[in-house]
Amino acid sequence: MTQEELINVLIVFSHTFLGAYVMMFTEFREPRRVWRLRWAVTAELDIAANGLLCAVIGRDIWMYCAVFTLTIPIIIITVFCSLHKGLRVVFSVCTCLWVGCVAFSCSETAYWLSGGNLWIRLAVHVAAYVALYFVLCRFRPYYKRMVRLLDHGWSVLCMIPTVTFLVALYIINFLLTEKTMISVIAICGITIICTCAYSLIYLFFVKVLDDYELKTSSDLAEVRRFALERQLEETREAENLMRVQRRDMSCRWMMLSSFVEKNDTSAIAELIGGAQKKLDESVSVVWCKNQMLNATVAAYFTKAKREGITVEAKLDIPDDIPVDAAELSMVFANALENAINACTLLPPGKRKIICKCVEYPRFMLKVENTYNGKVRFGSDGLPLSSEDGHGIGTRSIAAFCKKYDASWSYDASDGWFTLRIAF
Template identity: 35%
Template structure:
């Protein structure tokens, strides 16, 4: 509690300004850590910081020069919290309950610092600056805790599409109840208010710990699934490559078996003086050997196997493939993760082609490794493709769309830019730039 009698008004205004300034600085840092900013990330981060500084700064000016403290607790929701929410929703990539959860989590963490300071007041003799130091120390400790929570949370923003509204109830309700306790119950009954606040913090903190365990479980399960998919992909690609090698070896054995007969034929043509026919005969034999030669699309072995596997699948199904692959030996991303993305995209393209008549089936694939990693896959498709608010195509059937989510997760991890579009001619196109 802050006793006002006998205190110099200017000193009290300075204290209130420091109190709100430090509190809002930490609250802003909490929200900043949890927000998944729009792209370009640095530009939207700067916009958020500038706007937040303007919002807080205007309130601090009122506290320092216009005795704003008397009404601050009643109007702070409109002068600070509500503008915070608006600018955060504007700058966030997710403009749904995920952004609400981030803001509410920052406010909840701020409540813990306020309650810690109130609990310390009886032991510090109600010295305002001592309690301010306690609040600042606790804010700093909570920032360290939140940094650990941030890594799991940011991954969940991509992996978990539903349920954020329910999760947001916990910090929102806690913040509102804490605000009521601090502004209404504390002045009337301090011991009861502190018991209520500590109990509420304990319940909400336990809920956050359970959420953290849930996030970690989901991420471990996702990592295990990705590893399983990678092993399946490697096995499938290895099988496809083995079949290609066996086919090429069989073709070479056949040509070697027929070589004696071919040489005899060429000898007869030369003996007759028909050199042109002999040369034509040898050229035809060479072309047959060229068609049997194994094709390598790039140097990285896993990607080469993926291209070979899915391009062979496409050709066997009557799909024309126009591929231009130019990749260096080393990649700026994990080869296995990029291979899974390509496998999902090419598989989706094959499935889309199978809904069309044979003469319309086609896949265009361009991959470049310089100056940056760029990928483009285009294929015709039947019907109109719908897109969600993140620009991702919406699956037509339940259980589909995992390939698209794989692309989104890959881009989120490596800060890549993706674009799904349906062209005027009806073709579906994916562009990815790292």
């Protein structure tokens, strides 16, 4: 095999692997199979067009314009087909470019250390891509979760692999043929720096996700504590009510005995009617049989009523819910807390929350509230908040839905903000 043929093989092999890696990192739009197929077909057409262009104008000239004819179009295609938008998607493509730089550095180093052995160059190139596949498999789940959590800073993260790729491309096109060993050392140096930077990015992702898990665990513990406090409060209220009822019952028996002796039927009827009315008022509303869920929604409905918010609720929650009760309680807590906060910005009389759950045909939840102003949504469908520290609840709900493979959607129209979740 000549060096010319080997380079052509390496180019085809590299683009095949890099395309597979981009697909591995990309979360495609719904329906995913359709958009994945569209991406694959469009990318293959672009690669084929570049192969034809390379054959027409020559590989040396094509290398100068490959960024504009191949790399940038692939980035645009990926952003268009991805569920997420912006630089968080570009980062996945840039990561694959870094993989290409690492594989190239390894193969070039092996080539010059072996005294120009083409087969060793090819073997190391293939081995590098295979080894980096396992590295990407380790990195991929952290990136997929960070895409949903991290709203800012993706431009800085993209800059690291992008600069590495451009510097490596410059060295290949302008220096590699003149000062081979120095150029290989330069490429290896810049690649090692980028690899160290990716190690720091990985540690950063792990730290952020660990903090998020701690926050989620803390929120779950808070929901449990909140539910227990609510149950204790209801127990105390029931005990106090029972004491009052005992005293009232004693007085009523005495009054009833007196009315019977006097044969005052109207007074007897009035006394019984008043007792029945008080009994009806003392009956607590049970929204569902699960105590934790019932305590959570009851507490937030009470809080809403204190804020002058009209609450309409119809909760058909089955005994055997398909998710963890504590986590579902946290979803209710986040959704109702956001709804209450939005309603308090409205004048009295326009504040309203509607909460519905149905068991059939599948378990579904909907929380609606009136709102004022304009709601902006991100590329992932989550409502955006301009205030620091806000938006954690909506991301927590999205993470919950992803964990249990539930579909969710937010909508804001005609003065109503709506959250829908379907399992």
